[in-house]
Amino acid sequence: MNNELMINEAQAPIELHPNFADMAAEMGITATDIVLPRLLLTQPMSPYLSDGSTGDTVVRTGDIVTNDSYVVVGGVDKPVEVVAFKLWKVWNEYHMVSGEKEYVTSYPVTAMNARQRYQEIMADGTEVIRDFVMNYFVVERSKLGFVATPSLVSFKRTSINAGKAIATMLQSSMVFGKAPWSKSIKLSSSIIKDGNRTYAVLVAKPGTNLTDEEMAAANKMYGIVKSLELAKIAAEETSSVSLDNDRNLSNGARTVSFAPSDADVI
Numbered sequence: 330m331n332n333e334l335m336i337n338e339a340q341a342p343i344e345l346h347p348n349f350a351d352m353a354a355e356m357g358i359t360a361t362d363i364v365l366p367r368l369l370l371t372q373p374m375s376p377y378l379s380d381g382s383t384g385d386t387v388v389r390t391g392d393i394v395t396n397d398s399y400v401v402v403g404g405v406d407k408p409v410e411v412v413a414f415k416l417w418k419v420w421n422e423y424h425m426v427s428g429e430k431e432y433v434t435s436y437p438v439t440a441m442n443a444r445q446r447y448q449e450i451m452a453d454g455t456e457v458i459r460d461f462v463m464n465y466f467v468v469e470r471s472k473l474g475f476v477a478t479p480s481l482v483s484f485k486r487t488s489i490n491a492g493k494a495i496a497t498m499l500q501s502s503m504v505f506g507k508a509p510w511s512k513s514i515k516l517s518s519s520i521i522k523d524g525n526r527t528y529a530v531l532v533a534k535p536g537t538n539l540t541d542e543e544m545a546a547a548n549k550m551y552g553i554v555k556s557l558e559l560a561k562i563a564a565e566e567t568s569s570v571s572l573d574n575d576r577n578l579s580n581g582a583r584t585v586s587f588a589p590s591d592a593d594v595i
Contacts, residue, residue, distance in 0.1 A: 366480040367396040368467070370488075370518060373527055391518040391529035395480070402469065405529075408515035410470040410536050412547055413495055414479060414554045417464040420445070421485070425456035435462075460485045463492030466554050470513045470536070474546035479554060484531055487521070491533040498535055510547045512538050 371377055371392050377399050379388045388394060392404040403409030418438035423430040436442075438461070448458050466479040484492030499509035513536030518529045539547060 366478060368402070368480050368482040368516075369394050369396055369399075370529055370531055372529055390527075391520050393516065393518060393531075403517055405518050405520060408517035408532075408534070410513045411467040411482075411516050412470055412473060412510050412513055412539065412543075412550075413465045413467045413499060414510055414547075414551050415466045416496060416499070417466070419462050419464065421460040421462055423458045423460075425458065430458060461489065463489065463496070465492070465495060467514075467516075468547075468550055470539075470543070473539075473543050473550065479550060482516070482531075487528075488531040491516075491531040494533045498533075508544070508548070508551075510539070510551065511544060512536060 369377075371388060371390055371394060373390045375388075375390070377388055377394065378390065379386060386399065386401055388399060388401060389404065392401045393409060394401050419435045420438060420442065421435050422433045424433050425431075445459065447461070448456070450456055462483050462485040464481055464483045467482055468476060468479045484495075495514055498512065498514060502509050502511050515534045515536045517532045517534075519532050521528055521530055
């Protein structure tokens with residue numbers, strides 16, 4: 330397994346039909362038919378870590394990997410350049426049951442609930458814990474025009490600052506009259522040691538301006554994000570599955586049909 334994804338030079342950039350959304354509907358393609366790619370951040374106890382001794386890709390703590398084949402695309406001091414298209418904020422809610430967190434549901438952040446407590450005891454005695462999650466739909470810059478569906482990368486807990494940094498970058502582009510995705514973002518990770526705990530967090534820094542050709546491909550990708558209602562796909566995946574399958578993946582970045590992780594205190 331290679332430790333990076335290569336783009337076939339013979340591939341032609343995606344050309345969207347002007348009535349892309351209508352064509353998808355005519356083909357019978359709906360949100361539930363699409364497998365949503367995701368980027369995952371590995372933690373010290375992740376089952377996906379590998380020293381390469383069995384011929385697999387070397388995967389270390391802090392590596393950023395794809396959810397389909399666990400190909401390493403970035404990590405500590407090795408940023409992957411991405412282009413972000415949409416921010417989708419949710420609350421992940423858990424209940425404490427016999428001393429363990431049990432995932433209950435995810436729901437959109439609204440003006441009415443944006444300032445709700447992260448932890449509280451309800452009238453019936455139920456202890457509720459909530460994670461504020463910033464989700465972005467992104468495409469690796471090197472793949473603009475070569476992929477049909479962007480990946481989901483999520484930020485919560487101690488990685489939330491990286492999510493806010495991306496929001497600030499997107500806003501800055503709009504202030505200058507540019508599309509939010511006119512500049513790339515360098516996504517990497519950092520290893521944090523806190524007492525007897527060691528864990529990885531995501532880090533986001535500004536990249537460089539897209540070329541005219543890249544902007545043309547990015548504009549088309551934004552059309553795909555809107556047409557396929559990707560936030561709806563992600564919400565349906567999250568609410569329909571078991572928490573146990575996602576142990577040791579952090580920051581809400583989880584494999585398709587995996588519920589949000591509570592294994593890492595990030």
